[in-house]
Amino acid sequence: MQICSHTPARTVLILFAVLAALALAACGDDGGASSDLGPDPATVAPADVSLYFEAVVRPEGDQKESLLAALSKVTNSDDPGALINSAIEQGLSEQGFSYSEDVEPWLGQRAGAFLTELTADGGDGAVAVAVTDTDAARSAIQKAADADDVQETDATYEGVDYQVDQEGAAVGIVGDFLVAGTKTGFEAAVDASNDASLTSNLEATDALDSVPSDSLFSTYIDAAKLVDLAVESGAVTQKDLEAAAGDQLDSLDEGPVVISGGATADSFSIEASGPGGSDSPGDLVSGLPADAWMAIGVPMIGEAISTGYQSFVGSLESGLGDLPFSDLPGADVPSTKLPDVEAELKSALGLDIAKDFAWAGDLAVFVQGSSLFDLGGAIVIDTDDEQAASAALVKLRKAIQGERGIRVSTTPDGFQIQLAGAPVGADVALRDGKVVVAVAGVTVDDVLSPSEALADSDTFQSASGALGEGLEASLYLAFPPIVGLLESSGQTGDPSYQQVKPVLDALNYLVAGSGTDGDRAVGRLVLGLRDDGGSSSAAAAAITP
Numbered sequence: 001m002q003i004c005s006h007t008p009a010r011t012v013l014i015l016f017a018v019l020a021a022l023a024l025a026a027c028g029d030d031g032g033a034s035s036d037l038g039p040d041p042a043t044v045a046p047a048d049v050s051l052y053f054e055a056v057v058r059p060e061g062d063q064k065e066s067l068l069a070a071l072s073k074v075t076n077s078d079d080p081g082a083l084i085n086s087a088i089e090q091g092l093s094e095q096g097f098s099y100s101e102d103v104e105p106w107l108g109q110r111a112g113a114f115l116t117e118l119t120a121d122g123g124d125g126a127v128a129v130a131v132t133d134t135d136a137a138r139s140a141i142q143k144a145a146d147a148d149d150v151q152e153t154d155a156t157y158e159g160v161d162y163q164v165d166q167e168g169a170a171v172g173i174v175g176d177f178l179v180a181g182t183k184t185g186f187e188a189a190v191d192a193s194n195d196a197s198l199t200s201n202l203e204a205t206d207a208l209d210s211v212p213s214d215s216l217f218s219t220y221i222d223a224a225k226l227v228d229l230a231v232e233s234g235a236v237t238q239k240d241l242e243a244a245a246g247d248q249l250d251s252l253d254e255g256p257v258v259i260s261g262g263a264t265a266d267s268f269s270i271e272a273s274g275p276g277g278s279d280s281p282g283d284l285v286s287g288l289p290a291d292a293w294m295a296i297g298v299p300m301i302g303e304a305i306s307t308g309y310q311s312f313v314g315s316l317e318s319g320l321g322d323l324p325f326s327d328l329p330g331a332d333v334p335s336t337k338l339p340d341v342e343a344e345l346k347s348a349l350g351l352d353i354a355k356d357f358a359w360a361g362d363l364a365v366f367v368q369g370s371s372l373f374d375l376g377g378a379i380v381i382d383t384d385d386e387q388a389a390s391a392a393l394v395k396l397r398k399a400i401q402g403e404r405g406i407r408v409s410t411t412p413d414g415f416q417i418q419l420a421g422a423p424v425g426a427d428v429a430l431r432d433g434k435v436v437v438a439v440a441g442v443t444v445d446d447v448l449s450p451s452e453a454l455a456d457s458d459t460f461q462s463a464s465g466a467l468g469e470g471l472e473a474s475l476y477l478a479f480p481p482i483v484g485l486l487e488s489s490g491q492t493g494d495p496s497y498q499q500v501k502p503v504l505d506a507l508n509y510l511v512a513g514s515g516t517d518g519d520r521a522v523g524r525l526v527l528g529l530r531d532d533g534g535s536s537s538a539a540a541a542a543i544t545p
Contacts, residue, residue: 039176040199041112041128042208044189047196050225051115052204055217057129058109063214069265073529076502096147097140106136108176114198116188118233126181126189128174137178141171160190203256210273210520211260218260255520266508267466269526276521281514283472285364286460290452292366292377293481297474301381302360309353351395359388360435368442370481371488376424376440378447382433389435393428463511466526475512479504480530506530 037056045052059067071080085099092099108130117124131137145152145163152163155170162172162179170186172179179189198204204220211218231238255275262269284297298304346352361382369375383389397415401408405420414429424440436444454460454476464473483504491497508528515522 038109038132039130041110041130041177042198042204044126044128044174044177044179044193045112045114045198046116046188046192047198047201047204048225049114049116049198049220050222050229051125052112052198052220053114053217054110054112054219056109056215057111058107059216060109063216063262066214066265067216067263070263070268070529073266073506073531074503076506097143102140102143106131106133106140106178108132114185114188115229116185118229124182124184124188126179126185128177128179128189130176131173131178134173134176137173141173141178144171157187158190158194162186207256207258207273210517211258212262212271215260215262215271218258221257221259223257266529266531267526268529269466269524271522271524273517273520273522275519281472281474282362284362284474285366285476286453286455286464286473287450288364288366288380288454289368289446289450290454290457290460292368292454292476293478293485294365294367294377295454295473295476296365298363299474300361301363302357305357305360306354351392351399356392356395359383359385359392369440370484372485374441375485376438376442378439378442379437380447381435383430383435384433386430386433389430393430393435397428459509463509463526463528464513466528467511467513467524470517471513471515471522471524473511473513475510475525477510479507479509 041054042052056063068081072078074080075083077083089099092103097103111127111129113125113127115123115125141163148165150165150167150169152165155162155164160172160174162170164170164183164186168183170179170181170183172186174186174189175193177189179186181189192198198220204222208218208220257272257274259270259272261271281297281299284299285295288295361384363382364380365377367375367377369377381389393414397408397410400406400417407418407420409416409418411427411429413431414427416425416427418425426440427436427438427444429436429438429444431444432448434448436447438444438447459478459480460473460476463476463478467473483501486497486504506529508530510525510527512523512525514524
């Protein structure tokens with residue numbers, strides 16, 4: 001959100017205050033259970049905002065200890081707060097401020113931000129930071145104003161005093177908050193504090209109540225309103241939206257989306273929930289071979305391909321329709337005679353994308369291997385229409401075998417592909433209700449009947465467990481095997497690799513999954529951290545399930 005069109009000293013002070021609180025949370029005094037978070041920034045956000053963000057800038061108790069533990073692993077430091085503290089203090093000192101003198105005396109536990117309008121230059125909105133000492137906060141504002149080259153003037157709105165500069169950036173104290181933003185955004189915060197705030201919006205509060213209680217931040221998005229603002233501002237046209245999203249635009253009116261994030265001692269996570277929770281995508285990847293270090297599952301890929309293809313065709317046709325064909329020299333081509341994009345694509349590809357892949361159900365992809373020489377993987381697509389799948393494979397085989405440098409040979413249940421001069425190829429087969437494309441030494445039998453499945457892997461079990469009850473993994477990435485792969489390929493001597501290696505060594509897995517909670521769809525992404533220090537031997541051993 002652009003809250004002002006320049007970067008005055010007081011805005012730098014406020015933004016650094018939020019960053020400093022997050023960084024220095026790990027350096028404060030110890031606590032037991034988390035205390036009350038104090039004033040709620042949503043009380044100064046308008047009830048009809050399209051976008052609202054909130055963060056706990058001074059976590060305490062268990063929440064603080066978890067954040068400290070996770071940051072310690074990522075930074076490979078016993079005192080990560082001190083490291084970030086130094087950077088924050090340096091940034092503040094360059095503006096002539098000190099955290100301990102100018103920020104800490106008034107900074108509360110929570111901060112929020114909201115967007116009210118989109119404009120050609122950015123948008124209208126404000127940031128609200130909770131204050132514990134309004135006099136100290138006013139002193140900080142004045143100190144920032146004195147250091148600012150842009151001239152400020154004093155103003156009053158609905159009995160609230162504030163300062164506004166020549167470019168429309170405003171700052172002042174609204175109740176228990178230091179509020180900074182555009183003049184319109186500041187006044188909207190004052191109105192919300194006196195009348196209807198986001199806390200009076202039942203749809204918003206219901207959505208925000210679904211956020212886990214230990215979250216460090218949350219974001220409320222009214223997508224329908226945000227799209228309307230984007231159209232009104234000229235950032236995008238309704239025609240372009242309809243061509244790109246089609247019927248999906250209608251789902252925006254079903255309700256808001258909420259995104260939140262938090263940390264435990266051994267993970268960072270982001271969660272999103274929105275309307276439309278009815279059918280869970282189910283288990284998509286746990287049955288893949290156990291030595292896969294990357295696995296991706298996509299439900300009902302045939303429907304996704306058809307929808308995406310139709311949107312692509314619609315976008316092309318929309319773009320061609322906007323071209324001035326009749327204005328071209330010597331052209332006499334009415335708009336009704338524009339090229340049939342879909343027919344041209346069918347002719348070029350030899351396939352009807354929308355129809356020839358309608359048989360495709362859930363898709364799963366995996367990659368395995370501990371070195372560049374034994375990398376392999378496969379694509380697996382479920383189907384309940386083997387006849388249609390078989391017909392599509394025949395079309396695909398004919399399309400491929402016409403290409404130079406590719407040798408195609410038929411097999412009892414599919415075909416094989418071999419690139420000229422390449423040591424590896426691919427097997428394509430339809431078997432047991434599944435279409436399998438096995439690549440680089442992986443066989444169809446390896447895919448359909450693995451000796452061990454991902455569900456048997458300790459790392460995958462930890463990752464899927466971190467998603468929480470009711471959520472099934474659809475993305476899985478194990479970092480130790482990737483580190484081992486990089487090191488086996490000779491990356492250890494690269495200075496840039498050495499810089500990122502401590503962070504890579506701290507990472508255990510990345511997992512994403514989804515499910516339903518009542519009438520809402522829920523998705524969660526978790527970055528798992530390691531406890532063993534990330535030794536190279538441990539990375540190599542992790543390749544074996």
